Amino acid sequence: MTHIDEREDREYKHWATVVSEEAIERFGEKQVVATGWAPSGYYHIGNFKEAVTCRAIHRELLNLEAESSYILNIDNIDPFDKIPAFFKKDYGKLLHKYLGHAICDVPDPLGCHSSYADHFISNAIEIMDEFDVHPEPIKTSEMYTQGKYDKYAKLFIEKKEETSQLTEEITGSRMEEFFLVQCPKCKIFAAPLITDYRIESKEIIIDIHCKREKKGCGEKSTIKMGETLWKLKWRLDWAARQDFFGVTVESSGKDHGVAGGSIDTSLAIHKKIFNKSKLPLLIQHGFLTFGGKKLSGSSGSGMPVTEFPKILDPAIFLFKIYRSNLRTDFDFRVDLDIPSIASEFDQAEELFYQKLSLEHKKSREKTIKAYELALIGEPSSNKAIRVDYGHLATVMQVCLFDEEKIITRLKSTGIIPQEPDDLTNLFLSKRFQRVKYWTENYANDNIKFKILENPDCEIVKSIDQTIFNHLFEALQKLPDTLKGDDITQFLYEYSKKQQIKPKEFFQLIYLLFIGRKSGPRAGTLVDAISKNEVLMFMKKALKCLTDKIDS
Ligand SMILES: [Zn+2]
Ligand SMILES: [Zn+2]
Incomplete structure (x- = not known):
C-alpha cells in the first residue's frame, strides 16, 4: 500500500499513526487489529515481526482514543506435514504416525x-x-466447533461459480475445492479429496x-460437515474470519501483497462475495532477517526469538522495528550489529528527554514516536545514564567481566557519577548481563579479545620501532578529556601528521594490547584500558626493545 509509505514520508508521520488515522477514518472508533499464526513450530522472527507491527498500530489507535482490541488468530488445524528438525532425533518415530493429522490432534x-x-x-x-505484545489468543479449532464459519461455508457453496471465477481472475488458477x-x-x-458437496436441508x-x-x-465416505474437523482453504478462511471478527486492520508480510496474492484475494472476497463496501485495511510489512536468512519455526533454523531478550532489552528490539519504515526490509547480524542497535535506542531516549537536539524534523518526529511505542510501560520521569553497549563490551573484557572493576573504571573515566541513582544502577546491572551474554555467545571474533597482562616481548621486538615511538608520543600527548571515538580520531590525525598510515598505528595498538592485528575500535580500547595504564604498559614494552639493543 504505497500511499502509506508516501504519507510516512510526506507528513513526517510514523506509519503506526498513518495506518491508525486511516483506519479511524474508514471504520470510526471501534477497531479490531488482527494478526495470525499457525503453530506448526516454534514462534519465529517473521511471526514476531508481524505481531509487534500490529502491537504498534493497536497502541497508536488507543493513543488516538479509538476503542481498539487486538486479536491473535491461531490456526491450529493446519495439517501436520513435516517433522521439525529439532524433534526428529528423539521423537521422529512417535510423530511419524501423525503426519497428515491436524496439528491440534x-x-x-x-x-x-x-x-x-x-x-x-x-x-x-x-x-x-x-x-x-498481548493480543487475545483465539484458536481456529474453537471457532470452527462453535460454528462461526458455517454460514461462510454455505455462502461459498451458494456462490460457487462466483468464488471459483474470482479466484481465477485474481490468482490465475481456479479454486474448485x-x-x-x-x-x-x-x-x-x-x-x-472432496468429490462432491451440496446443501441438503440446511x-x-x-x-x-x-x-x-x-x-x-x-x-470413500459421505459425511455431514462438522461431524469431523474441517476448515476452509486458507484464503477463504482468512476473509471469513476477518468478517466475523470485524477486523479493521491486519498486517502481513510483503509476500502476501504481491499481485494475485492473498491480500488481493481477501479484499475481492469482501467486496464481491460478502458485498461489503468498507474493506479492512490489509497492510504489509517488510521482512526482518538475520544475516540474510529468513528463519523458519518448523525447520528450527537460526536463532530462536527467546534469545532476543537475553541480548537486548525488549524495548530496544521493538524500537529497531518501529524506527524503520513499515515496508522496509532489514537484516541484522547478531554478531556485529547489536551494539549499534542499542546505541540508536539510547540516542532516541536522549531525544525523548530533550537532552539531545536533532534539527531534522522528520527524523525527530519518527524517532520519538518509535521510542514511545517501543516503551514497555509508561516512560519514567527521569532517565538512567546509559552506558554505550559497545563501549561496555570493551570495558567488560578489559576488566575480565569483574563487575566491581567495571564500575570503578566507569566511574574513574567519568562515564557514570560516583553515586549513580537507582535508575542508573538498575539499568547497568541489566545491561551488564546482556552485554556479557552477547559477548560470550554471539559477538564476532573481532569484538572478542583477551587483554594481555604484560607486553609480549616477541611481538614487541618484531614491530617497527619508529611507529612504536610515534604511537608512544601520541598517547602521551592524548588529552585527558577525550573519550572513545574521539581518541580514535586523535590517533588518526596524529599518525597522518607523522606520515604514518593510521592503519599501522591502530594495528600496533592491537598487537601490543591484545596480541593480534585487529580488534574493537582502537579509541574505545585505549579508553577502556585508561590512558595511565596504557602508558605504563608502553613503558614496559619499551624495556623489551632496550633489551633487544643490549643483547
Ligand atoms: Zn509441551
Ligand atoms: Zn481415511
Missing part, C-alpha cells in the same frame, strides 16, 4: 501440553509477553475419497 511429544499445537502456542505467548475435511475413518486431515453434505497416495485409508 497431534500429541505434544514432550508431554507438557495437551497437543502439539498447544506446545508451540504456549511458547509463542511467553515470548509475546516478554515483548509486551473450498474445504479441507478430516476422514471419519482414519482421522487423516490432509488425505481426503446441512452441508460432503462426499470424500481418502487418498492412499496422501497416506489416507483409501475409503
